[in-house]
Amino acid sequence: xVLNRFLAILLAVGCAAAxxxxxxxxxxxxxSTERFAAREVARYFFCRTGQLPTISESPGVxxxxxxxxxxxxxxxxxxxxxxxxxxxxxxxxxxxxKDQIVIVGGDDSGVLYGAYRLAEKLGVRFYLxxxxxxxxxxxxxxxxxxxxxNPLFDIRGINPxxxxxxxxxxxxxxxxxxxxxxxxxxxMNFIGLHCYPEGGVGPEPLVWLGTQNxxxxxxxxxxxxxxRNTTWGYSAMKTSELTGGASQLFTDDWYGPxxxxxxxxxxxxxDRAGALLNKAFSYARKLGVKTxxxxxxxxxxxxxVKEANPGxxxxxxxxxxxxxxxxxxxxxYYWLWTPEDWTWSGNKPEQxxxxxxxxxSAYEAIKTINAPFRLxxxxxxxxxVNNRAQLDADLPxxxxxxxxxxxVGNAPVxxxxxxxxxxxxxxxxxxxxxxxxxxPQIWVGRMRYDAADALRYGCxxxxxxxxxTKAMAMNVSALAAAGWSQNWNTIKPEEQGxxxxxxxxxxxxxxxxxxxxDDTIYxxxxxxxxxxQYHVPNGNYKVRLMFNDPAYGExxxxxxxVRIQGEKVIxxxxxxxxxxxxxxxxxxxxxxxxxxxLRIDFGKVIEYPCIAGIEIKGMGKDIKVNCGGPKEGxxxxxxxxxxPKSINRTADVLDYFTDFCKANFGxxxxxxxxxVLSGIDGVKLVKPAMWSNGPGTVKVEALTEAQFKERYAFVxxxxxxxxxxxxxxNLERFQYWLRSFELMREMARVGMxxxxxxxxxxxxxxxxxxxxxxxxxxxxxxxxxxxxxxxTVDTPGELGTLFxxxxxxRFTAQMLTRSxxxxxxxxxxxxxxxxxxxxxxxxxxxxxxxxxxxSVLAGEQTKLRAIxxxxxxxxxxxxxxxxxxxxxxxYEIVPFQHVGRSVYEVALxxxxxxxxxxxxxxxxxxxxxxxxxxxxxxxxxxxxxxGP
Numbered sequence: 001x002v003l004n005r006f007l008a009i010l011l012a013v014g015c016a017a018a019x020x021x022x023x024x025x026x027x028x029x030x031x032s033t034e035r036f037a038a039r040e041v042a043r044y045f046f047c048r049t050g051q052l053p054t055i056s057e058s059p060g061v062x063x064x065x066x067x068x069x070x071x072x073x074x075x076x077x078x079x080x081x082x083x084x085x086x087x088x089x090x091x092x093x094x095x096x097x098k099d100q101i102v103i104v105g106g107d108d109s110g111v112l113y114g115a116y117r118l119a120e121k122l123g124v125r126f127y128l129x130x131x132x133x134x135x136x137x138x139x140x141x142x143x144x145x146x147x148x149x150n151p152l153f154d155i156r157g158i159n160p161x162x163x164x165x166x167x168x169x170x171x172x173x174x175x176x177x178x179x180x181x182x183x184x185x186x187x188m189n190f191i192g193l194h195c196y197p198e199g200g201v202g203p204e205p206l207v208w209l210g211t212q213n214x215x216x217x218x219x220x221x222x223x224x225x226x227x228r229n230t231t232w233g234y235s236a237m238k239t240s241e242l243t244g245g246a247s248q249l250f251t252d253d254w255y256g257p258x259x260x261x262x263x264x265x266x267x268x269x270x271d272r273a274g275a276l277l278n279k280a281f282s283y284a285r286k287l288g289v290k291t292x293x294x295x296x297x298x299x300x301x302x303x304x305v306k307e308a309n310p311g312x313x314x315x316x317x318x319x320x321x322x323x324x325x326x327x328x329x330x331x332x333y334y335w336l337w338t339p340e341d342w343t344w345s346g347n348k349p350e351q352x353x354x355x356x357x358x359x360x361s362a363y364e365a366i367k368t369i370n371a372p373f374r375l376x377x378x379x380x381x382x383x384x385v386n387n388r389a390q391l392d393a394d395l396p397x398x399x400x401x402x403x404x405x406x407x408v409g410n411a412p413v414x415x416x417x418x419x420x421x422x423x424x425x426x427x428x429x430x431x432x433x434x435x436x437x438x439x440p441q442i443w444v445g446r447m448r449y450d451a452a453d454a455l456r457y458g459c460x461x462x463x464x465x466x467x468x469t470k471a472m473a474m475n476v477s478a479l480a481a482a483g484w485s486q487n488w489n490t491i492k493p494e495e496q497g498x499x500x501x502x503x504x505x506x507x508x509x510x511x512x513x514x515x516x517x518d519d520t521i522y523x524x525x526x527x528x529x530x531x532x533q534y535h536v537p538n539g540n541y542k543v544r545l546m547f548n549d550p551a552y553g554e555x556x557x558x559x560x561x562v563r564i565q566g567e568k569v570i571x572x573x574x575x576x577x578x579x580x581x582x583x584x585x586x587x588x589x590x591x592x593x594x595x596x597x598l599r600i601d602f603g604k605v606i607e608y609p610c611i612a613g614i615e616i617k618g619m620g621k622d623i624k625v626n627c628g629g630p631k632e633g634x635x636x637x638x639x640x641x642x643x644p645k646s647i648n649r650t651a652d653v654l655d656y657f658t659d660f661c662k663a664n665f666g667x668x669x670x671x672x673x674x675x676v677l678s679g680i681d682g683v684k685l686v687k688p689a690m691w692s693n694g695p696g697t698v699k700v701e702a703l704t705e706a707q708f709k710e711r712y713a714f715v716x717x718x719x720x721x722x723x724x725x726x727x728x729x730n731l732e733r734f735q736y737w738l739r740s741f742e743l744m745r746e747m748a749r750v751g752m753x754x755x756x757x758x759x760x761x762x763x764x765x766x767x768x769x770x771x772x773x774x775x776x777x778x779x780x781x782x783x784x785x786x787x788x789x790x791x792t793v794d795t796p797g798e799l800g801t802l803f804x805x806x807x808x809x810r811f812t813a814q815m816l817t818r819s820x821x822x823x824x825x826x827x828x829x830x831x832x833x834x835x836x837x838x839x840x841x842x843x844x845x846x847x848x849x850x851x852x853x854x855s856v857l858a859g860e861q862t863k864l865r866a867i868x869x870x871x872x873x874x875x876x877x878x879x880x881x882x883x884x885x886x887x888x889x890x891y892e893i894v895p896f897q898h899v900g901r902s903v904y905e906v907a908l909x910x911x912x913x914x915x916x917x918x919x920x921x922x923x924x925x926x927x928x929x930x931x932x933x934x935x936x937x938x939x940x941x942x943x944x945x946x947g948p
Contacts, residue, residue: 022053022140023062027070030057032286033108036855036948037115038065039916041103043886043945044119047133049140052887055916061099063118063142067111071104082148086110089189091149093117101142109288113149113187121145125663126185127477128158129470129795130178130852132664135727135936149187149484153454155290155426155461156483157183157190158476159378159404162223163201164232164695166437166800167467168193169224170257174851174862175796176280179469181855181947184287186480190463191284192292192378194337197300200231205259205273207295209302211309211320218267219304225256226803233694234804235811242806244786245841248869249793249802249848251900278329283857285330286948292376293325294335298358314358318365331373335402336362338379343406346385346568356394363396376400378428381414385567387592388416392423402426404465405450408433409443411566412649413450418457418594426461427454431475432468438696438801438808439689439747440471440740444478444657445650445682451482452489452651457594468797471740474677478656488652497533500641504529504608506628509550509582516584518613522548524629526638527610533599533641534616534623540592541618543600546627547585548612549575560609563601564591572605584612648683657681664733669724673734676717686711688747696801698747698809702755712745728935739791746785747805753778754815761819768826775823776834778816787843790869795850840872845926847879847933855947856908864908866896866933870926879931881906883920886943896922908944917945 022045024038038055041063046052053063064073068086073096075083082092086106091114095101103118105111116126121143125132160168160179171179180191196202198219203209205221222228229236238253239246259272281291299314306312325331336359339347347355363375377395382388382403391401401420405411409430417425429450432441447464454462464479466472508524516522525548543564552558555577562570569589579585591598598616602609613635616623626635657677661670680686690699703711718738725731757774760766789802809815816835824831848867856862870876878898882891896904911918921937923930934942 021051022142023060024053024055025060025062025064026055026057027066027072028057029070030066031108032948033288034065034067034070034111036946037103037111039945040112040115041065041118042916043943044122044124045140046887047940047943048122048124048138050137051140061097062101064100064102064104065111065115066102066104067108068104068106071102073100073102089113089151089154091117093121093145093147093149095142095144095146099142101145109189110149112184112288116185116187117147117149118145119185123663125477125660126182127470127473128179128182128186129473130182131185131854132733133729133936133940134663135666135729135940151187151484152486153460153462153483155190155424155463156188156480157192157290157463158188159192159194159428159463159465161194161465161467162204162206163196164434164437164467164800165224165234165256165803166696166797170255170796170800172258172796172851173276173279174853176276177283178851178853180280180284180287180289181853183284183289186477187484188480189288190290190292190461192294192333192335192463194378195293195295197296198302199300203302205269206277206293207321208270208274208324209295209299209317209321210305210324211312211316212323213309213320216267216324217305217308218265218270219302220266221260221269223257223260224800225254225260226807227254227256230694233692233697233812234807237807237811242786242802243810243837243839244783244790245839245843245869245872246786246790246802246806247839248841248902249790249799249867251903255799255803274324274328281330283947290332291330292333292335293331294333294337294376294378296339297336297362298354299362313361315361315365318362319369322365322371323369325373326369326371333374333376333400334362334366334371335376335378338377338381338383338403340380342385343380344568345571352384352390356391359395359399363399374398374400376402376424376426378402378404378426380404381406382416385569386590388414388567389419392420397423400424400426400461402428402461402463404428405430406566408435409446409465413453413457413459415457415565415594416592417454417459419592420458424461425457425459426463427457427459428463428465429454429479431464431466431472431479434467434695435691436687436689436696437467438698438804439687439744440685441475442677442681442685443475444653447475447479448482448486448488448651448653448656449649451479452486455486468795468801470736470795471797471801474656474660477660481656488655490652498642499534500532500639501526501529501627502531502533502641506638507550508629511550511582513548514580514583518584520632521626521629521635522546522584522612523550524626524638525550525610525612526628528608529602529611531599531601532614532625532627533597535596536593536598536616536621536623537619538593538596539619540590541598541616541621542588543591543598544586544588544613544615544617545570545600545611546613546615547573547575547579547587547610548582549579549610550582552576553581557607558610559606561603561605562609563603564589565593565599566601575610650682653681654678664730666726666730668726669721672724673718673721676714676721680714686744686748688744688751692808693812694808696804696808697813698754698805698815699751700754700758700815701748701751702759703748703752708748708752712748715741715745729940732935736792736794739788743785743788743792746781746788749781750778750785750809750815753781757819761822764826768823771823772827772831775820776832779835779837782810782816783837787841790841791843791846793850794848799850841869842871843869845870845874845876845929845931847922847924847931849922849933852942853908853944855945856911858946859910861910862908863905865899866904866906866922866924868902868904868924868926868931870902874927876902876927877925879904879922879924881920881922882938883909883918885912885915886917886919886945891938911944911946917943919943
């Protein structure tokens with residue numbers, strides 16, 4: 001293959017040829033993490049070269065894996081000084097002479113990170129859902145390396161959010177173990193989970209609440225499943241009701257996490273959740289991954305707990321909850337989330353006091369029971385509306401403060417992080433948002449921009465919130481990499497935009513103004529603007545906003561919100577209601593600038609926002625702007641500004657996509673694919689989904705065929721490049737992304753046809769026959785969309801996406817059927833059978849392994865699940881597992897056991913004694929089609945090694 005020849009040449013240029021088989025060397029005193037790192041080095045060297053190194057405790061040449069206090073290699077003075085200076089999490093990756101590489105870490109984590117960095121140097125790429133091993137083999141040689149790894153943030157990780165089936169609600173124990181293992185490979189070291197309280201979504205079983213009394217009191221708790229109607233718009237439905245053959249993917253009519261299956265005692269559900277976390281978090285601790293769970297504040301005590309414990313205080317409940325955690329599973333942090341409505345509605349002083357009191361109560365409870373974990377904060381906002389940094393003054397300094405970005409990630413990292421001092425601070429960008437949860441979201445530029453902001457504000461933690469795994473591969477890996485290096489950061493001060501108004505129009509009226517002597521300032525206004533911004537020195541300011549409504553003389557004609565520095569300072573401002581027409585209305589606010597820009601944003605509620613004047617005082621500045629008007633004395637003329645890059649927040653991304661495409665799709669078309677992906681990154685990617693009753697509902701939008709074709713031209717561009725993909729693994733990886741984008745296009749077509757049908761029914765201009773034709777086309781479009789969604793299913797996240805489309809858009813939003821009764825009435829009889837959906841699958845047959853473990857504990861018994869997706873009417877064979885000791889021996893064949901429908905399971909064989917791991921592939925047939933997993937088998941197989 002061209003790719004293999006090119007990579008072999010490329011590696012040979014920078015490598016010293018190995019005269020004999022490679023040996024991975026460790027100290028006889030090596031700890032479990034060092035030994036695991038050695039196995040990982042051997043595994044990935046085998047995956048890339050086809051030759052399996054031996055692991056030896058004897059000194060000599062080869063690849064030396066050691067913690068710095070156990071390194072027994074002669075080094076030159078400069079290298080010895082570098083090794084001695086290594087701190088926790090840091091590593092040195094260095095070639096010594098012609099036949100030796102040292103991987104040395106400042107601690108156990110540093111050793112492991114160095115091992116995975118070597119794998120990346122060999123072309124391997126790591127993502128949350130699994131590894132990418134490029135097609136073909138390299139020459140078995142040692143690359144020339146000289147790299148010191150030093151993280152930019154001490155804490156780097158993920159916040160997979162419980163509440164939707166696309167996320168951890170549908171993760172099994174194996175999923176947790178698989179994803180935590182991948183975190184270490186991406187050199188991330190944190191996983192934090194949120195738990196909704198009773199009311200609305202919850203209570204969820206992640207956190208048990210109760211007193212220290214025995215026996216413990218259980219109460220009903222929930223995670224998403226197919227039988228539950230939720231406040232997020234998911235309708236309960238049997239999996240057999242799914243269309244397009246989707247029912248094949250499930251074993252029976254109920255689907256959800258094993259944790260919440262029916263129990264005689266509701267406490268049993270919490271016990272199952274505790275056992276899950278014990279297994280997952282114990283494994284995380286072995287890999288150096290910090291763990292965190294938590295609830296919202298002020299604490300909501302479940303009704304059943306109140307009834308069973310009359311008079312119990314929040315302090316009593318916290319002590320009971322923390323005691324339960326202490327006895328059930330390991331934990332590093334318990335975080336308390338600031339209230340969600342603070343980001344939309346602000347907060348009152350008494351609400352803030354209640355939250356702080358609650359947090360201090362939890363802090364004392366942790367101390368009282370001597371809990372082996374620390375308190376932290378998180379939430380939808382960093383702190384209260386008047387001062388987002390206020391918690392820094394009111395909480396002990398050993399409590400880390402964190403928050404997710406506001407406005408589902410549309411707002412940047414809160415500048416108030418820069419005002420915190422002498423404490424840990426963790427920024428949490430959104431790697432995806434929930435309104436578009438069923439659609440691909442590529443935010444590589446935003447991830448980089450937010451990571452740069454987090455670094456600029458002095459954060460020591462960088463964490464990403466998300467639900468899906470494989471669909472978020474690009475965003476997760478981009479954020480992970482930004483935790484170690486930001487050499488792409490070319491964001492310049494001038495990219496913050498120009499001073500003045502962002503958008504809008506100006507108008508003047510001659511009418512006199514009540515309540516002021518400055519009539520000329522209030523007689524001109526700017527309306528329909530998005531914002532004003534001014535570059536000023538960092539510090540504290542007084543901002544005066546001056547309003548007048550010269551146009552409307554009744555309430556509810558003009559209503560809007562105002563934010564300063566991202567904080568909502570006025571909610572639903574109706575100028576006429578508060579002051580009257582042609583009457584001055586002023587507000588003054590305190591503002592703090594920490595990034596050199598003072599920004600005032602306006603949010604439309606009804607009609608257009610308008611403003612007459614702005615005055616900014618502080619730090620030696622006095623800026624007075626006659627909004628909508630010319631210069632008047634010391635009042636400046638209203639000029640148009642330009643939006644800063646932070647509005648759409650992006651950074652250079654072509655280098656990332658080029659690397660991604662080379663690793664995942666091969667060299668032949670990588671550059672051209674990267675250009676397409678760079679061209680749709682961030683806000684440039686179309687949005688066929690929206691928040692309706694819940695996340696990811698298909699957006700109903702009237703489009704012409706020309707508009708539709710133009711918006712989704714990038715899908716056709718990618719399809720054209722498919723012919724240039726070489727290699728079975730490269731092609732399969734490319735197919736996943738192409739199908740994901742094709743799914744977007746099919747969603748948009750459904751929304752377009754729904755809008756066309758609505759317009760036709762509103763006027764019946766084209767008649768009933770035309771309306772029935774559109775309705776029939778809508779069924780066909782839906783069928784095509786669901787079949788494309790099924791073709792993308794590779795992980796539990798895509799199962800959730802599929803269920804979301806059927807449950808949210810088809811059932812709750814009645815995307816197809818909501819006008820059928822009226823249409824039937826207009827037609828004078830029943831509608832044709834063509835409007836009915838089919839349960840048959842008509843897409844390509846596939847062999848799906850939704851959860852891929854790459855390491856297992858010694859002696860662990862784990863099951864491997866496979867789905868044989870096949871066209872309706874065809875026969876499918878029972879899949880077979882072909883396995884052997886890693887790198888050698890004859891394959892043994894083990895048949896899978898049928899679980900239900902098209903789902904099968906097999907016990908993964910234990911690693912033979914003396915082996916570092918096993919390799920396997922799976923075969924099956926559907927009709928006359930032969931199926932194999934992975935696509936590159938049996939040349940390149942799936943590998944599993946013994947974990948730490």
